Amino acid sequence: MRQQILAHPENHFSDEMLLETLLSYSIPIGDLQNLANVLLKKYNNLDGILNADVNDLCKIKGVKENTAVLLKLAAQIKRPTAVQSTKHSVPKSRPDPQRRLYEESVDQSPVYVSGVAEKLRSYQKESLFFSKALLKDTIQILPTLPDFDNLEDLRQYLLDNLKYGSSSSRKRYSLYIVRRMFPDGSIDTALLDFARKYPDSQVLNDVAFYRFCKAEPIMTRIISELLLPMIAAGSLQRIHVNHYLSERYPSIKGIKDWSIAIIEAMNGAKIVAADAKKITLTVRQPLIPSFAYILHCEYPKPGVYPIESLETNPYFKAMFWTEGSLVPSLYELRNMGLITRVSEIDTVRQFTTKYSPSELVSHLSGVQ
Secondary structure, three states: OHHHHHHOOOOOOOHHHHHHHHHOOOOOOOOOHHHHHHHHHHHOOHHHHHOOOHHHHHOOOOOOHHHHHHHHHHHHHHHHHHOOOOOOOOOOOOOOHHHHOOOOOOOOOOOOOOOHHHHHHHHHOOOOOOOOOOHHHHHHHHHHOOOOOOHHHHHHHHHHHOOOOOHHHHHHHHHHHHHHHOOOOOOOHHHHHHHHHOOOOHHHHHHHHHHHHHHOOHHHHHHHHHHHHHOOOOEEEOHHHHHHHHHHOOOOOOHHHHHHHHHHHHHHOOOOEEOOOEEEOOOEOOOHHHHHHHHHHHOOOOOEEEHHHHHOOHHHHOOOEOHHHHHHHHHHHHHOOOEEEEEEEOOEEEEEEOOOHHHHHHOOOOOO
């Protein structure tokens, strides 16, 4: 991970990857992925971890004082870059950062950046509120995308082919699709190959929804805190999503549009069924191709991983897959030769992967 960061400093790296790399300087031996997941689950994102109290951090298993101090040092080093001198300046009103987001079109952006990757990285920091899901459109167009060398050409293709009359809408929506499906600012050939193998299928719906959740963290929060607790009841009223958002983000305007977009995303991927009044909730069995792909995206480096980290992974929970189905699905992947091993001996529960995401997709031919 350190080598990747040094080799591509211009890339946007996930909070998990940055946190694992940072932790490795105080915990040089061991698998840090599980600890990183625990911290991210508790504090929501990397900024939350860096701003956490040292004593609270030290209460987490695996975090010693040296590690907590390192995290606080990183927060202190980061802070001055965001501070601007106000000497002899007139205070300017600034919009709430949670409301700023990326809902403005390219033409409205205060500084137009020609490189799509640059713009994606700037928007990555603001991903909270959104008023359009466009997931159904995304799922339909993904299998049709030709091979491109860069995101600029891909976005131009979307501008020419999205079925919206307004030029400004096509500009805005093409940016949303690119940012959600290609968050690192580069073409993901594995995703495009996967989409071409499984067009018009629930398998593709699952994978596109997973990518959407990665780009829009509010999705996993809504599902884990509001929807999954209601599984036994089988449904809940749509208005509860509005109430959830209003209580937690009272300063954001457009809560109704946000709520509609969140439900649209789940409904568009057929993760839930929603009508005008309620959301119907059911647990599902994993489909092997989408399970395999998401697994290898979450664990992209071939190696040995704890099963517990899979069972607590928020993105697997967000798929509404039955809790007891994940380990059997691992065994099925092993039997198909898509992963190397599954071990459940005493307290040691691990699985071993052997492919990168792109290699995995090439071995999925014929897997339904």
